[in-house]
Amino acid sequence: MKCHYACQSDEHMLARRKFLGTMAGAAGGAMIGMPRVVQAALPELAGKQKHILVFYLAGGLSQLESWDPKPGTDTGGPFRAIGTSVPGTHICELLPHTAKQMHHLSIVRSVNTKENDHGKGKICMTTGRRQEPVAEYPHLGAVGAKMLAPEQLPLPGHIHISSRGGGGPGSDAAFLGPKYASITLGNGEPPQNTARPEGLSEASDARRNAFRAAANAHFARRRRTADSDAFISSFDQAQQLMERRDVFDVTKEPAADLERYGDHEFGRHCLLARRLLENGVSCVQVNHSNYDTHYENFDFHIEQLGEFDRPFATLVADLVDRGMWNDTLLIVMAEFGRTPKINKNFGRDHWGTAWSVLLGGCGIQPGAVIGKTNANGTEVVDREVDHGHLFHTYLRAVGVDPSLKIDAGGRSIPVADPAASAITELLA
Amino acid sequence: MSETAAMPPIAPEQTHQVGEFKHDCPLLSCRFDPSGQYVFASAYDFSIQRWDLAGGKKTPLAAHGSWVWSLAFHPTAGTLYSGGYDGKLIFWEAAAEAPVPLRTIDAHDGWVRAVAVSPDGALLATVGNDNLVKLWNAADGTHVDTLAGHAHHVYNVVFHPTLPVVVSGDLKGVIRAWDVASGEELRQFDGAALWKYDQGFGADIGGVRSMAISADGKHLACGGITEVSNAFAGIGTPLVVVFDFESGEKVQSLATTKKFRGLASDVFFHGEGFIAGSTTGHDGGHVLFWKLDKPEEFFALKLPDSARAMHLHPDGVRVGTAEPGGNVRVWQMTAKAT
Numbered sequence: 075m076k077c078h079y080a081c082q083s084d085e086h087m088l089a090r091r092k093f094l095g096t097m098a099g100a101a102g103g104a105m106i107g108m109p110r111v112v113q114a115a116l117p118e119l120a121g122k123q124k125h126i127l128v129f130y131l132a133g134g135l136s137q138l139e140s141w142d143p144k145p146g147t148d149t150g151g152p153f154r155a156i157g158t159s160v161p162g163t164h165i166c167e168l169l170p171h172t173a174k175q176m177h178h179l180s181i182v183r184s185v186n187t188k189e190n191d192h193g194k195g196k197i198c199m200t201t202g203r204r205q206e207p208v209a210e211y212p213h214l215g216a217v218g219a220k221m222l223a224p225e226q227l228p229l230p231g232h233i234h235i236s237s238r239g240g241g242g243p244g245s246d247a248a249f250l251g252p253k254y255a256s257i258t259l260g261n262g263e264p265p266q267n268t269a270r271p272e273g274l275s276e277a278s279d280a281r282r283n284a285f286r287a288a289a290n291a292h293f294a295r296r297r298r299t300a301d302s303d304a305f306i307s308s309f310d311q312a313q314q315l316m317e318r319r320d321v322f323d324v325t326k327e328p329a330a331d332l333e334r335y336g337d338h339e340f341g342r343h344c345l346l347a348r349r350l351l352e353n354g355v356s357c358v359q360v361n362h363s364n365y366d367t368h369y370e371n372f373d374f375h376i377e378q379l380g381e382f383d384r385p386f387a388t389l390v391a392d393l394v395d396r397g398m399w400n401d402t403l404l405i406v407m408a409e410f411g412r413t414p415k416i417n418k419n420f421g422r423d424h425w426g427t428a429w430s431v432l433l434g435g436c437g438i439q440p441g442a443v444i445g446k447t448n449a450n451g452t453e454v455v456d457r458e459v460d461h462g463h464l465f466h467t468y469l470r471a472v473g474v475d476p477s478l479k480i481d482a483g484g485r486s487i488p489v490a491d492p493a494a495s496a497i498t499e500l501l502a
Numbered sequence: 503m504s505e506t507a508a509m510p511p512i513a514p515e516q517t518h519q520v521g522e523f524k525h526d527c528p529l530l531s532c533r534f535d536p537s538g539q540y541v542f543a544s545a546y547d548f549s550i551q552r553w554d555l556a557g558g559k560k561t562p563l564a565a566h567g568s569w570v571w572s573l574a575f576h577p578t579a580g581t582l583y584s585g586g587y588d589g590k591l592i593f594w595e596a597a598a599e600a601p602v603p604l605r606t607i608d609a610h611d612g613w614v615r616a617v618a619v620s621p622d623g624a625l626l627a628t629v630g631n632d633n634l635v636k637l638w639n640a641a642d643g644t645h646v647d648t649l650a651g652h653a654h655h656v657y658n659v660v661f662h663p664t665l666p667v668v669v670s671g672d673l674k675g676v677i678r679a680w681d682v683a684s685g686e687e688l689r690q691f692d693g694a695a696l697w698k699y700d701q702g703f704g705a706d707i708g709g710v711r712s713m714a715i716s717a718d719g720k721h722l723a724c725g726g727i728t729e730v731s732n733a734f735a736g737i738g739t740p741l742v743v744v745f746d747f748e749s750g751e752k753v754q755s756l757a758t759t760k761k762f763r764g765l766a767s768d769v770f771f772h773g774e775g776f777i778a779g780s781t782t783g784h785d786g787g788h789v790l791f792w793k794l795d796k797p798e799e800f801f802a803l804k805l806p807d808s809a810r811a812m813h814l815h816p817d818g819v820r821v822g823t824a825e826p827g828g829n830v831r832v833w834q835m836t837a838k839a840t
Contacts, residue, residue: 133734148527148546152569152587152613237704363704369736370707376612376631376655377705416528416546418808418826419736419783 124436124472125351125402126218127393128359129386131378133192133366136412136422138451139166139375141181141430147450149414151372160441168379171387177441178390178399179434180500184445184454187410187461190424192366195409200246202465203491214405214468215357216247216254217489221474223356228314229321230265233350234258235343236361241266249482256359261339262346264322268315283313321353322346335385344385348392351402365408368421390434399435403471406432407464414451428454431464437471439502462494470496509819510836512774514791515801520820521832523553523560531811532824533573535582535596538816542582542596543830544570550584550594552601553830565592565603572617574626576640583640585614585628593643605643609636613655616713618668620661625682627668629656635670635680647685651678654706658713658724662747671710671724673697677745691745692752696726700733707733712779715747716771721794722747723756725766725779740766740781744794756792758799760785768812776800780812780823787823789833803833 138144143155143166155164158176165173165181172179189195189204197205200213212220219231232254234244240260247255257265270279290306320326324346335341340362347358362382367374386406393399411429412422428447434440445457466476469490476490525545532543534555542563544550550563550570568587575582575596581604582596591609594601612631619626619640626638633656635649654673661668662679667688671677675693680686697708712725722745730738742756756777764783771777781788787805789812792798807825814821821833 146548154567154588238701364702364734366703366734368734374703374705374733421736 122401123224123354123356124222125355125398126214126222126357126468126472127347127351127402127404127435128215128357129382129404129406130359130361131363131365131382131406131408132361133364133408134195134410134412134424135365135406135408136367136371136375137183137428137430138412138414138422139168139371139379141165141432142183142447142451143167144414144449144451149416149450149452151416153372153375163441163443166379168375169383169387171384172390175387175390178394179404179432180438180440180442180444182431182433182444182459182464182497182500183447184457184459185411185426185429185431185461185464186454186458187426189426189461190410192409192424195424195426198461199407199409199464202462202468202494204461210245210248211487212248212250212254212489213246213256214465215256215359216250217469217474218357218472219247219254220250221489222472224354227354227356228318229350229353229355230257230315231356232256232359233355233357234359234361235262235346236260237339237363249487250480259322259346262322262324262343264319265315268319270316318353321349324349334388336381338381340381341385344389348389351393351398352396365412367412368417368423369419371412371416371420371422373420393435401436403436403438403468404432404434405468428452433467433471433500435471437473437502439500442500444497444500457497459497460494462491463497466490466494466496467500470498470501509817510839512772512819512835513837514776514778514803514835516837517789517801517803517821517833517835518838519831520834521555523551523558523830523832525551525560525828525830528826528828529810529824529830530569531571531573532822532830533575533811533813534815534820534822535580536575536577536816537580537597540596541813541822541830541832542573543811543824544573544584545828548586550582552596555832561600563594563601565606566590568613571613571615572628574617574619576619577621577623579623579641581640583617583619583626585609585617585630587613589614589630591617591626591628591638591643607638607643609638610634615656616658618659618661620668620682621663625661625668627659627661627670629659629670631655633672635659635668635678637668637682647682649678649680649685649687651687652676655709657709657711660713660715662715662719663717664719669713669715669722671713673706673709675708675710675724675726677710677722677724679747679750689750691722691724691750693724693726693743695728695741695743695755696724698728698730698733698738700730703733705733707736707738712742712766712769714769714771717773720747721745721753721771723769723771723777725769727765727783728757736765736783737763738765738783740764740779740783740790742766742769742777742779742792744777754794755797756790756799757797758788758790758802760788760802762788764788764808766790767810770812770814772814773818778812778814778821780809782808782810782826787825789821789823805831 144150158173201211215232223231244256335345410426413425479486552561566586572585582594591607593605610630637646666682675696677691725742727738728741744754764781787809789803790799791801809823811824
């Protein structure tokens with residue numbers, strides 16, 4: 075499926091991309107690339123802005139080394155379970171800081187996506203649907219950007235923070251169009267092409283913009299259309315984004331906070347996520363890599379979760395302390411979990427059969443444990459759910475009706491898989 | 503089990519299996535006791551299993567709350583020391599009918615990765631994930647000293663056979679020799695070949711997985727994995743780096759001629775002038791035999807399973823290996839009896 079553009083012009087799109095570069099998909103294309111549907115905020119979203127914060131633990135976090143430990147069993151591995159701030163709920167000892175925040179969080183321990191492929195698993199978990207040969211569906215962040223972001227927000231509505239890469243827009247918005255696609259801040263750096271070129275002085279830039287504004291105004295006096303307004307708006311939003319470039323500069327945060335989050339990349343990324351949310355970005359995804367531990371799963375989980383635990387827990391506590399928790403849906407997901415069986419190289423392999431997702435914040439009942447696996451974690455024995463149930467739950471949690479249909483080139487497509495439903499007992 | 507009294511000459515190329523002991527879950531480590539009567543192996547079920555080599559009687563030692571990776575013995579007192587991933591160091595009477603913990607020490611914050619006993623039996627050294635080397639009184643378990651300096655998990659430790667020196671090696675291949683009396687660092691050895699930070703994976707892989715010093719104290723051998731092309735899957739090759747102990751210079755890198763993926767899990771110097779290293783990994787287990795003057799092995803014994811650990815029996819003839827399949831196998835480095 076392709077986004078249905080108002081202008082119907084490939085040339086127009088090419089010119090736009092050339093002009094705005096990677097910034098265009100995030101802010102510059104505010105009007106031009108807008109599908110013909112749902113342009114006004116939904117009634118149920120009126121009031122305080124909702125946010126979605128996803129931690130994507132790429133490669134597949136082991137549920138046994140995190141949210142569903144099985145110590146002392148044949149699959150348990152060497153780690154112990156520790157108590158948490160929720161009496162009776164235990165998680166792996168690798169997450170001592172997170173354990174103290176569990177009264178804000180909830181675990182779904184009964185996820186069975188039946189998918190052990192990285193790419194397909196990621197599609198399941200980010201779109202709530204299985205991969206289809208002829209259809210692409212928007213990722214959660216793109217849906218959130220469309221449904222939750224204020225129209226005039228000068229910042230991108232859907233931002234990923236990763237160790238490497240950088241750029242955008244990504245291809246994760248499908249028929250919603252590039253406006254809602256993710257912009258990736260590689261290594262937490264600001265979006266590309268948002269700095270004024272070195273050879274262009276501030277005064278020259280101002281004169282250039284003034285001339286553009288004058289020309290636009292002259293044009294609009296006789297030939298104003300919706301398209302010309304959208305064109306002007308895109309420039310204005312891009313300019314605002316450039317003026318607010320320091321939103322992406324985590325060093326502007328207090329030194330004490332940088333210390334609390336930890337002097338390492340993931341710590342800075344978590345603090346940047348807080349900064350972006352505070353500045354109104356609707357959907358932020360922090361990627362942490364890599365958990366694809368076919369080899370020496372336990373050593374690698376010490377290293378990765380040792381890095382993850384403190385900044386993640388600090389961010390949860392900060393969102394609570396700053397009054398943002400009830401408006402921010404937090405999800406910790408991966409493409410799948412890892413096999414209970416430990417292979418000969420101390421590794422765990424891909425496992426979509428019985429694994430866990432962590433949620434908290436907006437619309438989520440705190441301190442809950444939904445579902446159950448058997449004694450050694452090889453199968454779900456209570457309240458089996460899959461990606462479809464989770465996707466419905468995410469939307470319901472932030473006040474979006476999962477049955478809402480979006481027009482995509484004349485087709486009316488449900489935002490969530492109609493065959494699934496929310497995990498209602500998890501909703502607040 | 504073969505008798506060792508009228509043993510034929512050592513011939514690594516003739517190594518053959520002479521014993522097998524089975525546990526019902528995967529094994530982690532194995533060591534013979536100094537008397538040579540028993541072989542001990544640790545397992546996924548947190549237990550240590552003891553087998554009588556002569557009769558095969560199996561006795562469990564259960565007290566740890568996690569995996570036990572390190573086993574060491576007092577040279578004369580009959581004490582077994584076990585270090586666990588529960589951070590505990592436990593003293594046992596190795597030959598007791600039903601061994602129970604004699605002493606339990608909270609030794610490290612995080613995993614205890616290795617335990618060593620000084621040649622005179624006076625001191626214990628432990629290392630772990632708190633990046634520390636700790637010295638203990640081997641008789642009563644009192645803390646003697648803490649040697650700080652490693653910046654990463656410490657994977658291994660050995661005492662020098664003739665000097666009052668203990669040597670430790672960490673995740674990034676930083677190998678430090680410490681004066682036992684003063685706690686001062688004497689020198690470092692560069693084992694960086696045994697470590698890699700995998701950018702794609704975003705994690706460190708490697709570490710000094712095995713360590714030994716020759717009986718004359720002249721050479722230090724450190725083993726692990728090198729040339730890692732894929733940390734996700736542990737694709738690398740086994741390597742043992744040998745250093746001149748006095749100068750700290752590398753004198754040999756012992757590798758393999760095989761197209762073999764894995765790591766060097768244990769290593770020992772043999773009195774007959776060769777070095778043996780066990781391997782574990784994607785291509786199963788081997789025992790590789792090297793001479794110090796050549797980087798390639800002169801013989802590779804293919805094992806039925808990966809060798810997560812290997813130990814030389816006090817008789818100098820037999821070797822034990824511990825396998826993920828739950829077996830301890832005993833091998834004899836001689837020609838088969840006719």
